[in-house]
Amino acid sequence: MCDNCGCGQPGENVTFRKPGENEEHTHSHGGVTHNHAHGDHDHNHHVHDHSGSREIVIEQNVLQKNDLLAERNRGYFEAKNIFAVNLVSSPGSGKTSLLEKTIRILKDKCSLYIIEGDQQTMLDANRIEKAGAPVIQINTGAGCHLDAGMINQAAKSLEVKDNSILLIENVGNLVCPAMFNLGESQRVVIVSVTEGEDKPIKYPDMFQSSNICVINKTDLLPYVDFDIEKFKEYACKVNPDLNFFELSAKTEEGMEQWIRWLQERD
Amino acid sequence: MHELSIAVNIVEMIEENAEREKAHNVDKFEIDVGTLSGVVIDALEFALEEAVKDSVCSKAVWKINKIEAKAKCRKCGHVYSVDDYFSPCPKCMGFGKEILQGKEIQLKSITVE
Numbered sequence: 001m002c003d004n005c006g007c008g009q010p011g012e013n014v015t016f017r018k019p020g021e022n023e024e025h026t027h028s029h030g031g032v033t034h035n036h037a038h039g040d041h042d043h044n045h046h047v048h049d050h051s052g053s054r055e056i057v058i059e060q061n062v063l064q065k066n067d068l069l070a071e072r073n074r075g076y077f078e079a080k081n082i083f084a085v086n087l088v089s090s091p092g093s094g095k096t097s098l099l100e101k102t103i104r105i106l107k108d109k110c111s112l113y114i115i116e117g118d119q120q121t122m123l124d125a126n127r128i129e130k131a132g133a134p135v136i137q138i139n140t141g142a143g144c145h146l147d148a149g150m151i152n153q154a155a156k157s158l159e160v161k162d163n164s165i166l167l168i169e170n171v172g173n174l175v176c177p178a179m180f181n182l183g184e185s186q187r188v189v190i191v192s193v194t195e196g197e198d199k200p201i202k203y204p205d206m207f208q209s210s211n212i213c214v215i216n217k218t219d220l221l222p223y224v225d226f227d228i229e230k231f232k233e234y235a236c237k238v239n240p241d242l243n244f245f246e247l248s249a250k251t252e253e254g255m256e257q258w259i260r261w262l263q264e265r266d
Numbered sequence: 267m268h269e270l271s272i273a274v275n276i277v278e279m280i281e282e283n284a285e286r287e288k289a290h291n292v293d294k295f296e297i298d299v300g301t302l303s304g305v306v307i308d309a310l311e312f313a314l315e316e317a318v319k320d321s322v323c324s325k326a327v328w329k330i331n332k333i334e335a336k337a338k339c340r341k342c343g344h345v346y347s348v349d350d351y352f353s354p355c356p357k358c359m360g361f362g363k364e365i366l367q368g369k370e371i372q373l374k375s376i377t378v379e
Contacts, residue, residue, distance in 0.1 A: 053293050055377045058283055062275050062297075062371040144268055176268035179304050204351040205304045237352040240340075240362045 015139045016154055019122060019129040066180055069148035073155070073183025077166070082155075083265045084166045086184035088206055090199075091172030093192045094216040096124050098249040098258075099167060103131040105259055111164040115154045117146040117171045124169065134158060145176040148183055165262055178205035185265070192217040193224050197231035200238050207238045212245065214258065219248040269305060272371060273313035277321050279373050284322045289378030292323040296375045300368035301349065302335040323376075335368020 061067065077084045087095050099114060106112055114135040116124040125137035136154045138146060151168065160166055168184065170177045189210040191199055194217060200207040207213065213235055215228065228246065235242050245261070247254030276297060284292050299305050307330055318324050337348045341360030348368070354361050 053377050053379050055294075055375050056283065056287055057375045058279070058373045059375075060279055060373050062272055062279065062373055065275065065278075143271070147271075175304070179268060201350075201352045205302075208351045234352070237354070237361050239351070 014141060014143065014150060015137075016150075016157055017122060017125070017137050017139070018157075019125050019135065019137075063179065066148045069152060070181035070183040073148055073152055074185075075183075076152075076155070077183060077185065080160070080162045080164075082160055082162070082164050082166050083186075083262070084155075084168065084182070084184045085262070086168050086170060086177075086182050086187045087190060088170045088174070088177045088187060088210065089172060089190035090174045090195065093172070093190045093195070094249050095169050095172070095190055096127055098190065098214065098216060098247075099169060100127060100131040101249045101252060101255060102167070102259065102262070103128065103133045105255065106165075106262065107132045110263065111161050113155075113158050113160045113164055113166045115146075115151065115158065115166065115168045117150075117169055119143070119171060140171055144171060144173050145180050146170050146182060147180045151182045165265075174199070174203040174206050178203075178209050186211045188212040188214055190214045190216055191231070193220050193226040193228070195226070197227050198234060200231070200235040204238045207235050207242065210239070210242065212261070213242050215244060215246045216249055218246050218254060219251045269309040270313040270317070272305060273310060273317035276314070276373055277317045277323060280323050280326075280376055281321060283373075283376055284378055287378055290322070291379040292326045292376050293379060294327050294329070294377035295323060295373065296329045296331065298331045298333050298370055298372040298374050300333040300335055300370045302351070302365060302368040303371045305371055307332065331374070333368055333370060336366045337363040337368075338366055339363055 089095055103112055112133045114128045114133050116128060116135060116137045117140060118124055118137070119140050122137050125135045128135040136158045138150050138154055140146065146168065155166065168182060187210040189206050191213065193215065215231070232244060245254065245258045247258055280292055280295055299307055299310065310330065314328060318326065335348045336345060338345050339355035339358060339360050340362035342355060342358040344355055344357040345366065346356055348363070355363065
């Protein structure tokens with residue numbers, strides 16, 4: 001799905017950029033990359049005479065295009081033995097800090113690639129590059145989520161090697177990214193203890209569709225009212241299969257479980 | 267505001283289907299939206315008004331059918347209506363559930379000239 005050009009709809013361009021590169025104005029439709037100006041599209045309908053109107057039953061899933069592309073990504077990742085992880089959360093939960101720490105711990109042990117999603121700026125990609133992993137930044141413009149088409153293009157542009165781990169940092173948003181399958185192997189929802197423990201029942205789609213829940217910033221627990229057991233209880237009501245990691249990306253307490261999970265790919 | 271991209275997708279699907287049918291005008295289209303689909307129907311209505319502009323369905327009327335969600339309890343197999351993911355099974359109070367319907371966002375039909 002193209003969130004931005006929308007073929008006839010107003011919008012900004014999605015951009016893909018590695019740190020140090022100039023801005024490219026490209027995006028993909030159905031995995032095919034092209035450049036175009038709005039108004040390029042010609043929809044020539046053949047004129048036929050029809051008397052009266054007729055109803056045509058369609059019954060097509062509206063997200064079908066994204067879902068098909070996501071399956072294509074999944075096949076690509078499986079064939080190359082790439083472990084693709086979609087990291088979702090509200091803004092400010094510490095996704096980028098968790099990635100920086102993860103890269104510093106893992107970069108000499110395995111091959112890691114990062115896709116960064118934000119509406120604007122190269123800030124996160126620059127942080128990741130500094131931490132020492134190949135990265136591409138997707139700026140979605142007005143878009144509130146990454147989609148399978150963006151991941152298809154970004155993964156190809158990153159030239160992700162076989163047997164790697166690909167960590168995808170989605171746009172900070174606990175609502176929309178839940179609906180867009182990227183073809184990931186696992187979905188990880190991150191919350192920080194500075195948020196309310198009722199997040200899982202306020203934003204259930206994200207918790208329902210995730211496999212793992214990382215509870216970050218546990219070093220702040222003595223200073224906030226976050227009730228970790230209550231949080232887990234809410235999350236398990238929404239998704240009884242959810243697995244939890246409690247950690248602090250800042251102090252690295254609890255990081256070893258997360259790192260082991262990434263390495264063992266379960 | 268993912269409803270806008272969903273509306274854009276709906277219009278693209280209508281255009282593709284209309285072209286296949288060699289129709290130059292779409293009078294009406296119908297969409298099914300489940301109550302657990304994550305789509306706010308009012309927001310979708312608003313987004314569709316923008317998305318249909320300059321398209322084959324610019325003059326179309328549309329109908330959005332709300333599909334009430336149903337779940338099957340993973341513990342006792344009871345099928346029940348749900349409004350959310352976190353309410354327990356009314357029969358056994360278990361939380362695990364398989365959603366049977368109510369997650370769909372579907373273009374159901376178009377009426378062409």
